[in-house]
Structure formats: structure tokens, C-alpha cells
Amino acid sequence: MARKKVRMSYITNNSARKTTFKKRKKGMMKKLSELSTLCGVDACVVIYSPFDSQPEVWPSPSRVKNVLEKFKNMPMIEKSQKMLNQESFLRGMISKTNEQLKKVRKQNHEKELRHTMFQSLTTGIPQFQNLNLMDMGDLEQLINQKLDEINSIIENLSEEVIENETKMSKLNNNACEGIHGM
Known part of the structure; x- marks a missing residue:
């Protein structure tokens, strides 16, 4: 059974606070x-x-x-390297949180652009009205990246087809030689 989440605030009831103190200590x-x-x-x-x-x-x-x-x-x-006061701890946490926020914003932006791109492809109607010049540049990069991925997949499949055709040709030649050799 999961514990319920403890609300982090001062316990006003004296006996509950004393009990919690003893258990936590x-x-x-x-x-x-x-x-x-x-x-x-x-x-x-x-x-x-x-x-x-x-x-x-x-x-x-x-x-x-x-x-x-x-x-x-x-x-x-050595002492000062390992010590952390409240202010420096909070500054570090704020910095870390800001970095996470930047990362999430970037991911959201990429998802919005991907959505716009796929929506334009599926409906046949360009969905670029709400995009600014910078977004258009980012969308262009995304489209070029997707095209490169598609071309790479096509190239790999073409190589596999050629490889399979070569194998089939060799098998057919071997089968024909086997039939003629009889």
C-alpha cells in the first residue's frame, strides 16, 4: 500500500509534532x-x-x-569547496531548473513544428500563418532533416533490393546449371 504524500508545513498540533519528530529522528x-x-x-x-x-x-x-x-x-x-549555504544551493537549483525549462521549451517548439509540418502534409493546406521568420527557418531545417532521413532509408532499401536481386540471380543460375547438368 502506498503512503499518502506528506504536506511539508509546520505541524501545529504539539503531540503530533512531537511524535513525528521522534519517528523522523x-x-x-x-x-x-x-x-x-x-x-x-x-x-x-x-x-x-x-x-x-x-x-x-x-x-x-x-x-x-x-x-x-x-x-x-x-x-x-577544501572546506569551502564542499560547503554549500542556502543562497548558493538555491542559485544552483534555480540555474538547473532554468536549464530544464529551456530544454522543455525547445522540445515543445520542435513538437509544434513537427505537428505543423505533418498537418500541412495530411491536409494539403499550408499551416504557416502563425509562424514567424525564425520559426519558418526552424521548420525548413526540420523538413530538410526529415528528407535526409527519408533519402537514407530509400538508399538502404535500394541497396537491400540490389543485394537480394543479386542473390536471387545467383540462385537461379545455380538452379539452371543443376538442371542442365543432369
Whole structure:
């Protein structure tokens, strides 16, 4: 059975929020333990919560200190390469989303042109009224690309036909020689 989608917003009910916190914290600790064990990485967690007076640390206070010391002793260049603040993370996400948007717009444009081309071919009526000069150029490229593909297919089929005719001719010659040799 599939889980229902969780709405990401602050849980106003205190007991539900506390229960969710405990469950999610337990799950996060388990995942971190698995990550640390399976991949052999040093990891730690420090959780401050309104439900506990003392912060919770994993795996132990001494191991947390070791991991933090290891991080503090890293050269600044190496530290800054691996660190990501909220602003740079959001800038990266916006950039990635913009690239995806460009790609989808390009795909939609190509589909619209392909639709216009096929609609013109099937109805016999040119459907170019709504196209600007740039779209007409793109349509020309698409038509030329399709013509090249068709010519390539025709060329391949012609080669296959010639090849098959040559084979049939050889078979006929061999059959005739077999009949005359009897």
C-alpha cells in the first residue's frame, strides 16, 4: 500500500509534532548509521530539540568531537569547496531548473513544428500563418532533416533490393546449371 504524500508545513498540533519528530529522528539516525557503516565515512549528528533539555549526539560525544575537529583542521579551500549555504544551493537549483525549462521549451517548439509540418502534409493546406521568420527557418531545417532521413532509408532499401536481386540471380543460375547438368 502506498503512503499518502506528506504536506511539508509546520505541524501545529504539539503531540503530533512531537511524535513525528521522534519517528523522523529515529529514522534519520538509522540512515546515518547505515551510511557510515556501508560507505566507511565519518559522520555525526547533533540535534537540539524543544522536547529535550540536552542536545542529542550520535554516535557518541567523543566521536562527534573527532569528526568536528577533523572538519575544523581541513584546509579552508577544501572546506569551502564542499560547503554549500542556502543562497548558493538555491542559485544552483534555480540555474538547473532554468536549464530544464529551456530544454522543455525547445522540445515543445520542435513538437509544434513537427505537428505543423505533418498537418500541412495530411491536409494539403499550408499551416504557416502563425509562424514567424525564425520559426519558418526552424521548420525548413526540420523538413530538410526529415528528407535526409527519408533519402537514407530509400538508399538502404535500394541497396537491400540490389543485394537480394543479386542473390536471387545467383540462385537461379545455380538452379539452371543443376538442371542442365543432369
